[in-house]
Amino acid sequence: EPEVTQTPSHQVTQMGQEVILRCVPISNHLYFYWYRQILGQKVEFLVSFYNNEISEKSEIFDDQFSVERPDGSNFTLKIRSTKLEDSAMYFCASSDRPIAGVLFGPGTRLTVL
Amino acid sequence: GNSVTQMEGPVTLSEEAFLTINCTYTATGYPSLFWYVQYPGEGLQLLLKATKADDKGSNKGFEATYRKETTSFHLEKGSVQVSDSAVYFCALSDGRSQGNLIFGKGTKLSVKP
Numbered sequence: 001e002p003e004v005t006q007t008p009s010h011q012v013t014q015m016g017q018e019v020i021l022r023c024v025p026i027s028n029h030l031y032f033y034w035y036r037q038i039l040g041q042k043v044e045f046l047v048s049f050y051n052n053e054i055s056e057k058s059e060i061f062d063d064q065f066s067v068e069r070p071d072g073s074n075f076t077l078k079i080r081s082t083k084l085e086d087s088a089m090y091f092c093a094s095s096d097r098p099i100a101g102v103l104f105g106p107g108t109r110l111t112v113l
Numbered sequence: 114g115n116s117v118t119q120m121e122g123p124v125t126l127s128e129e130a131f132l133t134i135n136c137t138y139t140a141t142g143y144p145s146l147f148w149y150v151q152y153p154g155e156g157l158q159l160l161l162k163a164t165k166a167d168d169k170g171s172n173k174g175f176e177a178t179y180r181k182e183t184t185s186f187h188l189e190k191g192s193v194q195v196s197d198s199a200v201y202f203c204a205l206s207d208g209r210s211q212g213n214l215i216f217g218k219g220t221k222l223s224v225k226p
């Protein structure tokens with residue numbers, strides 16, 4: 001069964017450093033997403049991406065965040081200058097029909113020291 | 114704005130007990146409703162969904178019925194197993210957004226043998 005994959009599984013970085021989280025969505029999906037889950041809190045939407053552009057973003061997704069689909073398979077989330085409060089689990093997701101739900105990857109745990 | 118409210122956890126049950134996890138929502142229009150499950154150390158898995166009023170989603174013995182009159186989507190299972198121990202998230206997508214999911218806070222279920 002096809003699945004969304006994410007790398008790395010755990011990323012540790014120093015405050016102020018740039019990080020890039022990588023995702024490979026399911027191959028025939030056209031809608032891509034990033035969500036995050038701060039430890040013990042609810043899952044929060046960050047951004048959705050369709051047709052090579054951002055279709056929606058939340059208040060969390062400020063100028064420090066960016067997304068890119070550099071080739072036909074990868075989907076990345078970049079945080080330009082990490083802050084302590086960016087520590088969270090980041091989930092990539094994809095969908096072929098959003099009304100029917102999205103499928104999530106296993107997540108990348110980001111720890112900012 | 115749109116929101117999802119779940120019953121507070123944790124919920125602890127004995128094996129073969131009946132499970133109900135309450136979920137109510139606030140949304141404009143006609144949202145799609147979902148239950149996701151997160152097993153320890155893993156990502157989010159789509160458990161079941163319903164896209165219109167009176168639809169019943171079901172999977173792995175779990176069921177939930179989309180009740181527009183009570184704005185609810187309660188999750189039920191007739192006989193839980195130890196392997197059902199996980200965190201369960203209710204979520205909605207308001208149909209106007211392309212898969213932007215709004216999650217409840219999650220309910221942790223522990224099933225004892």
